[in-house]
Amino acid sequence: MLKKTQTGTWLPAWVPESTITLSVLLMLCAMVQSATGGYDGSMLNGLNILPSYTDYFNLNAATTGLNTASVFIGGALGPIFSGVIADRIGRRPAIFWGSVITLLGVLLQTAAQNIAMFVVARIILGFGSALSGIAGGVYLSETFPSRWRAWGVGMLNNFYYVGALLAAGITLGTGTWNSTWAWRLPSLFQGIFSLLCIIVLPFIPESPRWLVHEEFFEEARISVAQTNSNGNISDPVSIAVYKEIVDTLDWEKKEGITMSPLEMIKTPVSRKRLLIGMSPGPFSCIAGNIIASYYLGPELDTAGITDFIQQLKANVVLNVWCLACAITGTHLAAVWGRKPTALLSEGLMVTCLFIIGGLSKMYADNPTGASKSLVYGDVAVMFLFQGFYSIAWTPLLYLYPPEIMNYSIRANGLAVSSFALNAFALVFVFIMPIGLANIGWRMYMVNASWDIVIAGLIAVFWVETKGKTLEEIDAIFEGVKHSDVPDVEAIRLGKAQIDVGAVETELENEIAGDNDKMKGE
Template identity: 40%
Template sequence: MPDTSVTKGHFRVAGKEFPNIRWWSLPRLRSTYFLLFFVILTSATNGYDGSMVNGLLSLDQFTNYMKNPSGSIKGIFSGVMFLGSLLALPVTPYIADGLGRRWGICIGSIVMIFAVILQSVSINFQMFIAARFFLGFGVAIAHGSAPLLITELCHPQHRAVFTTVYNTTWYEGAIVAAWLTYGTNNINSNWSWRIPSIVQALPSILQISCVWFVPESPRWYISKGQMEKALSVLAHVHAEGNVEDELVLLEYEEIKETLAIEKEAEQTGWLELFKTKGNRHRLLILISAGLFSQWSGNGLVSYYISGVLDGIGITDPDMQLKINGILTIWNCLVATTMCFFVDKYGRRPLFLVSTGGMMCCFVVWTICSERYNATKVKANGSAVVFMIFLYYTFYNLAWSGLLVGYTVEILPFGIRAKGMCYMFAFVDIALFFNTYVNPVALEHIGWKYYIVYCVWLAAELIFVWFYYIETRNTPLEEIAKHFDGDAALVGGSAATEKGRILEHEIHEREQKSAGVHEENVGLDKI
């Protein structure tokens, strides 16, 4: 296992330590990070949607307009979005890898704007459901590019924080939606739900307007043979434009050689994640992360808090909206704070504490729900609300931010976009199942449904213990060593033995090709 220890106040690239930098004191890095805010908005859009659906289902104006939808119809309202996302995934990596990360974000945003317009003018639930299908399609395309651009563009010292922050902005979108629907609840017309729907287009409009000011991924430029552009972006973002900077040159060589080796080994297809032991390990993490992030009981509150609160006697729409709004603020604070401790405590410890804490909270949550159902004592219902907040505190220690932060960094460039599609596919499968089953289960068996999640969380904890490994303080290209060992395809100064052999073969082939070219030029002159 490679050594990931670093001297305090330093970070490491290709085995060499560099002193930490203050990003706020560097104009170009500061402006780049400001612009990355508009890339992060992709996740905020997703969070807005989840909270908005929660809020709309608590609005009498909406449920009356949609003719009081049953539990199964409520499931379709949310579930069809994830079906749209699932169907978009096969084309997503070809957009991200073929056209670039920025084009992927832009195309996804355009589709989402179209969907929001259709959703906002809906005259029945069939039209509303169709709009949400296209919304999911657009979200998947944008999601397939945004975290890749962040991961591949950030300075090595800040990569973990930024990639973890990406998914936590789900809550920022959720906060806006939760309190907006709370405010529009006082509008006694259909504008009470159309206004939140219209506002959903704002993040996509901002992304289309601003994403072109964000530099493209230097790794994508290198994959397309545009070496000068890649070096220029690395220098601009990581060294204030100095192309002779030691860190920039080390990164450039490591990325260039690693991508050349991956291309030589032809490890870029959909089935690559099944072919080697290291890739199968990655695949297990991708699938489990997608499932665990949504099948841990959080889907009950994220999309159907009204049903959970109904079960403990809190039926007033105004109170439900207040609880939903306060919960999203608390989630945002905890999740965002934890982003700054990912490199300090490590990925694996956070996953273990998070999953174990959720399991304990859910057991108590279930017991309190049963006691309320049997006694109707208000204190038991209040205890459930407290356990919901405590449960989400543990959830946000890891699963909120590291869902994307951890999975995107464990994937080599050649299969990064496709690998993330596997993860997002299982997120969508889990969400589609949850959003359809959860309201029906809550309606028919109430608190007893929680027992399923208690057992499932115990299984999650066991799986995380055996399969989730530590990757902190490791440069992006070098993370492959944690999974593949000496067989890792890593170039540059940090090359593995296999990497050095392949590098040598590539250079020999290039020299022979150059020699043949020179001979042909000489013959042409004769």
């Protein structure tokens, strides 16, 4: 059964009564950024291997880097506007417009006649993906119940490998075609995720936190009930979640906290939240995965596997492996915690990078005399590295930042994290083929050194957010919880109880008091 639900925006909603069904729809909708991004990386991996693509554009190392990295120009520009747009027009409309822009970029990329058109199309694609991805990450974190948030938001970026797997299979299938459709058809298929997102949007509610902030209180209460208790607005868990949201946002307004981007740097607590919350963006980018994410062909060349069909097959296997590791990492983040999962992943990556660098050096010193065991050992560790990267950074990239940041800086803070990711990626994706061509195996050693530093920063500065609602995480930074109801997880497990009638009366008086104050002003 679907229930027509007010959303406070021009985009209507008919929401299913089942919380589980709704949770599935939430993930399907918000996957657009990661699936599109994963498809893009894997597709370019395949295209950079295909002679029909490289010969059509007459690519060299510099133009290969430009064609590949141009998506990050749009990805770096998008966050400048994404946070403000998501705050002003609502989370769902922001996802919608981001998806529309992404579709436009996909169509232009498919029709590209020269490098300039291809680059412009990819800038537009990157901009749309950034807008929908940031709005989607904020939306999911604010809408999913705390008990499922690690899975719900973590799986958002795990869909990266769903898109990547599809792209790898499609480019493998078209790789032998003797026409430009060998690369145009994979490009056209990239729009399927944005189209799916647009189709699902009318069947999910607006973020309850955005609705409370915009003073659509009844709509917010219904949204909380739909996502927590099959639409039962009198359920104790739903009442507690709603009360936490109302109390915390009311406190922010009374403290004079605004939605201005300047709030991110206004106080020491905000600056701390921003620095910790934005760190997954640059940390994940400079970890070393860009080599295999976009330049698997040159990486395999350094290991002695030069046949392009074999490289395309390796691309498919790699994405299956990474998807399995990302799902495993999401489970670890849910039951073990965000910080331990990140430290485990970093330690494993450092080990792999040093091994890859050593094996690649051995091959480079004597390529004609290298044994098959050396070649296959090098490739095996490359695959292990990508899987170990996926354990932490794939789920945490969109899960951790919105958990760390409070409502007033959440959208803009995630935008800063995304901007940092895309700015770093723009540089690294462009210089990586040049670096591999000039210093070869030493690139792996450089990346290993960066990862050691990253692990130290995580160990010292990150905080754990497992098992807490977004409002309860405030207590870690503010030193106090801004609501008098017990923690939601304690209520859910039966360790604490609330008087539903008394809380409802308190909410009515609080909301009525705020309305009277506004009328007086």
